[in-house]
Amino acid sequence: MVNKGFLSIILHAHLPYVRHPEYDSFFEENWLFEAITECYIPLINVLDRLNNDQINYRLTLSLSPTLISMLRDDLLQSRYQHHLNKQIELAEKEIIRTRHNPQLHKLARHYRRFFLKTKKTYAHYDSDLLSAFKKHYKTGHLELITTAATHGFLPLLNINETTVRNQINTGIETFKSNFGFSPSGFWLPECGFYPGLETLLANSGIKYFFTDTHGVMDASEIPKNGTYAPLDCGNGVMAFARDRESSHQVWSAEEGYPGNVNYREYYSDIGFELDQEYIAPYILDGTTRINTGIKYHRITGKELEKDYYDLKQARLKIDQDANDFITKQQQQIDQLSSTMDRAPIIVAPYDAELFGHWWFEGPSWLESVLRLASQKNNNFKTISCSDYLKQQSMHQVAIPAASTWGDDGYSSYWINEENDWIYPFIHRAAEEMEQLATDFEGMTVSDLQKRALNQAARSLLLAQASDWPFIMKSGTTTEYAKKRITDHLARFNYLNESIRKNSIDEHYLFALETMDNIFPDIDYRSYTIKPSDAPPSIKSD
């Protein structure tokens, strides 16, 4: 069949920095371990199978710098190995416990196989999942891109351009030092764009980024191809917009695929259901119940008693939903290609953690979609945005509108009565970091001072993560978010004062470098105020 258009699926993988060497185990580190078991390794297994079967596909994966750092970290790798061993052990106990219930027993055996497969993949890549992604990048099927250093929400950090520049550049540098090349594309945290950001992206060598639908639809010029072709921001950087249809099919809580009654119920986990004494070795401190990853029920339906999960039924539904998705894309491409002056591109970005964690069947669905999309009877191909730009270099010039993919399309999720208190502090810290770097410019800096200045920059970046205000608003692990931002700001304040007073305590500095060991190549001098960054005049005594 003639190729009439393209589908670009982008997975954005990100977790905040949840490394806690000051504790022997820490609840929030489980976020990483769950994501490795349920999302990243299943994704790698999908890519391995597609590769083995020589399926022709193209997928884009954005890896955040904080996630990159944690996946590479020796301490977290060893803690993950311990976590996985416990999961296997629990699955084996479950096989014995459920031996008189055939349905549960079957599921328990399934989980054991699942965890064993996870272990096998992890060992195969020598605990280095980044090498797996790099391998698939080298096959030409996977495009790798990145995002801001600590996923800072740039529209609320942009009163200080140095801050935004460092979020972008530190992110790109982290990616480059781990993968050996610079990314072409950039995932704006929360698709948070504002006019002017395209200039900073261009200065950093980025060729394209993503906005939400209304970012392009409300651009400075009416987009003649809607969201089905990128906009040229006037400086060679291209803006691709999220497609509403393909987004709704997956993300919609009411109508999206993940909500189907045959899929696994996320909230039904044996960590919360089984006897305390039995489950104690597998939950936090032996007392605080947490997810174990072993869940026996399917969604079933609202107000209904949860039914046991049926693997075969789920599999049938996966294939049905994959076919449905492909059919819808085909219809959309057919419609669009007849009216556009170029081949349309449907841009379908999703959080990577949806696939496997929130939606257990997600990776299998993705695999089915990519297999179906590669078939010759399809009227479209999967593509990355880089490929699309190689095929079609001239695009309508317009600046996207300020926008995000947040709840209401703007910034309110990140600044509201739950989290507004943080902004005076993080803005002030950014100004102080600039001042520190500028004051030391041209001076001979001792090794100790340099280490302290670099560590101050790390603390600042970590305080700027958009995850903290997001969590405060969503009300999930609020105390943890408050603790993290307070920790990082306190560490920054401590370092700032120590540097200013020339009283750097090396023992304390070493402790901070050990706890926050991210961005090893950071250079505080990137915070030096440049003439164009000079702040507006401020009245003072």
Add this chain to the structure above:
Amino acid sequence: MDLRLSSGKNFNPRISASEMIKISHKISRDFSPVEPIKVDTSNIKLTLPSQELLRVSQNINLYYAPKIVSVINKLTLLAVDPRHLYIYWNLANSQAKSLLQPMYNNDVVLRIYSEPKQDKINIKPKPFIEIPIHTFQSQRKISIPKTSKHTTYSADIGNNSENNNFTSLVESNDLHVYKESKLFTPPTSHHDNDVDIQDSEFHPVDPILFSTPVKSHYASTNHSGLGHKDKDGE
């Protein structure tokens, strides 16, 4: 038990060989003993014990947690959505503080302009709204008129003198607010502390009388951020 039952021409199993193989494979797949992953700790270079790291972290938090104290005047605008912007200020210098005394009878005002800051040499009157303020520090969400085009806001805090001259104490950043979208319904949520600017031409609104309550920003309770120390480390 006669072992000859298991072999020889009298052996008559009730189950076929292929089925036996199938069952054997299934049992092997599901019940083979598993050697746990060897947890490799050789590369971990934690040269400070975790207790010491925790002690350092807690000490720093105790003395350096962020506090609502600032030594410079500051006025900042942030964009929330097409119908709201967010403003926070801090007046730190003695001049500003003296102007704010006595409470409720001073002429310190917040001026919000729906235009960017201008070069002071080019004096051109621009429309503004004035909100009397009586606090050194505050942060507020402010409702603004809807707009379908790119609009820039700026603000000043200053003093209206007796002969109606305005002296700026601190200027804000320029803020490009969000443009109203054809695709989204403008949010209309309002909270008690929000300030409304009327949709029509600017005119004075009620003064902001109450400061933001001083909150403790040191997380003194820690329900979700649960760290665990092994018994040896306690």
